[in-house]
Amino acid sequence: MEKQQFEFIGKRFDIKNIGKVTGEEVYSCDVNIPGQLCAVVLRSPYPHAEIKKIDYTEAEKMGAICIGSDDVPNTLYNERIVSIPDKTYRDRTVLPKDKVRHVGEAVAACAAETEEKVDRV
Structure with a gap:
């Protein structure tokens, strides 16, 4: 039987990225900049829900800064990446005011x- 040749098995090779494998490499999520904030987008657990009120009181007591539909422009857009501008139905806002879809x-x-x-939060 003929001996098979493998590209890596049975051969030495240079390990250039050992830090990635061991977790020693520094990634952007490991870097903290003075004054940096961490953010979270709050998402609805319900479909077709009516938004009566979103209360930020408890979050703000913890020092969080929150924004809702009253804090962003009410500009309508379509979330499709490719579209024909004249034929695109714009029915989305950045944050919904009255109803979650x-x-x-x-x-x-x-x-x-x-x-x-x-x-x-």
């Missing part, structure tokens, strides 16, 4: 000084 639709955004604080 689907599970996972963004309804608000909050930012805080630490991930722990923003995770509690």
Whole structure:
């Protein structure tokens, strides 16, 4: 039987990215800049839900900054990437004011000084 030749098996090779494998490499999520905020987008767990009120009181007590539909322009757009401008139906806003259309639709955004604080929002 003829001996098979493999590209890597049984051969030495240079390990250039050992830091990535061991977790020692520094990634952007590992870097903290002074004054940096961590943010979270709050999404609806319900489809076709009516938005009566979103209360940010508890989040703001923890030092979070929150925005909702009243804080962003009410500009209508279409989320399709490719479209024909004259034929595109624009029916979305950045954050809905009265009604959520689907599970996972963004309804608000909050930012805080630490991930722990923003995770509690």
